[in-house]
Each structure stands twice: as structure tokens, then as C-alpha cells.
Amino acid sequence: MSPQDEIEGLIARVAMGNREAFRRLYGRTSAKLFGICLRVLNDKELAEEALQEVYVTIWRKAGMYREGVASPMTWLITLARNAAVDRRRRIGGLPLDGDGQAIERLRDPAPGPEAQAVARSEARALQACLDTLNPDHAAMIRSVYLDGATYAEMAAAHGAKLNTVRTWLRRSLMQLRECLSR
Incomplete structure (x- = not known):
């Protein structure tokens, strides 16, 4: 089974409310989707919040995914990108500290x-x-x-x-x- 077929199968089972499939889908896709959120938001905490929104959306709307219209990763990446862009629009910039200066954000260490x-x-x-x-x-x-x-x-x-x-x-x-x- 190809990775694409596996992810499509997981999405189909998530659409039926299968929690184990949701857990496995998260394990297979969260790192990539987090990377997309982080790239758009350039803030670890905001990216984590956006990622949480993405998986809530996946849980609620997995039944909307249609095989053959887009690859499953394209669909998931689109959800992540849209959540991150929406969050970026809502915040309108970096949070400010008490002095009105932008808070410096640290990134996670590089991947292995x-x-x-x-x-x-x-x-x-x-x-x-x-x-x-x-x-x-x-x-x-x-x-x-x-x-x-x-x-x-x-x-x-x-x-x-x-x-x-x-x-x-x-x-x-x-x-x-x-x-x-x-």
C-alpha cells in the first residue's frame, strides 16, 4: 500500500469517527503540517494553535475529502495553510511585550x-x-x-x-x- 493510499484510508476511517485512525493520521502527517503552519506564522506557539485547529477541522470534515480530486496530502496541506493564514490575518503581526516591542521568538532546534x-x-x-x-x-x-x-x-x-x-x-x-x- 502506498503512503497516499494509507492516508486516504485513514481519512476515510476518520470520517466514520474512528479515533485510532485519527491518532495514526496525526502521527503520519502532523510534522509536515506543523512545518507549514510554522513557516506561515514564524511562531511556534501560534503554529501549534493553528495545527490544533487543523486537526479539529480534519475530525469534523474528513467526510468532505474526495479521492481523485486532490491527493490526501494536498488536501491536508491546504487545510494547514488556510488555518495558518487565517490565524496570521487575525493577529495582524507579532505579539507585543509590555514595552510595545516585538517579542523575539525562538525556533525549535533543527530536525535530525x-x-x-x-x-x-x-x-x-x-x-x-x-x-x-x-x-x-x-x-x-x-x-x-x-x-x-x-x-x-x-x-x-x-x-x-x-x-x-x-x-x-x-x-x-x-x-x-x-x-x-x-
């Missing part, structure tokens, strides 16, 4: 060697696939999905209509998914 090797391999594959896209569209993908920019920000930056940017991103993501599945 195995996780670093896996991440480098995945990053190389993603970079190779991003290189096959139109350079402007690849830059938008990075801005939106890695840096947390909004579609509206991208539309303004590129002088395009919001729906046009959405179409470009959707088509680019489909090309990426196809490339990464090879």
Missing part, C-alpha cells in the same frame, strides 16, 4: 539527520518540478503556498484579476501534482 535527508530529497524533487512551470507561476506558488501570501496580494503584485491568479495557481498545482507523481 534522517529528517533533513528526506526534506532535501523532497525539496529537490519539488524544485525540479517547479522549474518546469512558467517562472512567474512558480514564483506565485512559492509566495502563496510557502510564504503565506494571499491570492489578492498576488493579483495586485502581478496586475492581474483575482480569478486569473486563482486559475494560474490551480493549473500550476495540477502540473506540479502530475510531475511529483512520476
Whole structure:
């Protein structure tokens, strides 16, 4: 069974209220989803809160996932990114201390060697696939999905209509998914 098939199966069982499947899904996906939340929020505590929201959403909406529409990780990553972006919008910046100065936040120590090797391999594959896209569209993908920019920000930056940017991103993501599945 492929990892994708395993995660799809877990999501299907979570949709039926299976707590053990939920526990296993969390174990298989939480590190990656936390990384996405942390990248968008750049704050460990806020990322942890966003991750909790993500898993509450997964528990409630697992039945909404449709196989074949998107890979299970794409669906989960989208939930994580959206939760982190929403949280970022709500806070409007870093928390302030009593003097009105931004509090310095410390990051967790770097991941271990195995996780670093896996991440480098995945990053190389993603970079190779991003290189096959139109350079402007690849830059938008990075801005939106890695840096947390909004579609509206991208539309303004590129002088395009919001729906046009959405179409470009959707088509680019489909090309990426196809490339990464090879």
C-alpha cells in the first residue's frame, strides 16, 4: 500500500469517527503540517494553535475529502495553510511585550539527520518540478503556498484579476501534482 493510499484510508476511517485512525493520521502527517503552519506564522506557539485547529477541522470534515480530486496530502496541506493564514490575518503581526516591542521568538532546534535527508530529497524533487512551470507561476506558488501570501496580494503584485491568479495557481498545482507523481 502506498503512503497516499494509507492516508486516504485513514481519512476515510476518520470520517466514520474512528479515533485510532485519527491518532495514526496525526502521527503520519502532523510534522509536515506543523512545518507549514510554522513557516506561515514564524511562531511556534501560534503554529501549534493553528495545527490544533487543523486537526479539529480534519475530525469534523474528513467526510468532505474526495479521492481523485486532490491527493490526501494536498488536501491536508491546504487545510494547514488556510488555518495558518487565517490565524496570521487575525493577529495582524507579532505579539507585543509590555514595552510595545516585538517579542523575539525562538525556533525549535533543527530536525535530525534522517529528517533533513528526506526534506532535501523532497525539496529537490519539488524544485525540479517547479522549474518546469512558467517562472512567474512558480514564483506565485512559492509566495502563496510557502510564504503565506494571499491570492489578492498576488493579483495586485502581478496586475492581474483575482480569478486569473486563482486559475494560474490551480493549473500550476495540477502540473506540479502530475510531475511529483512520476
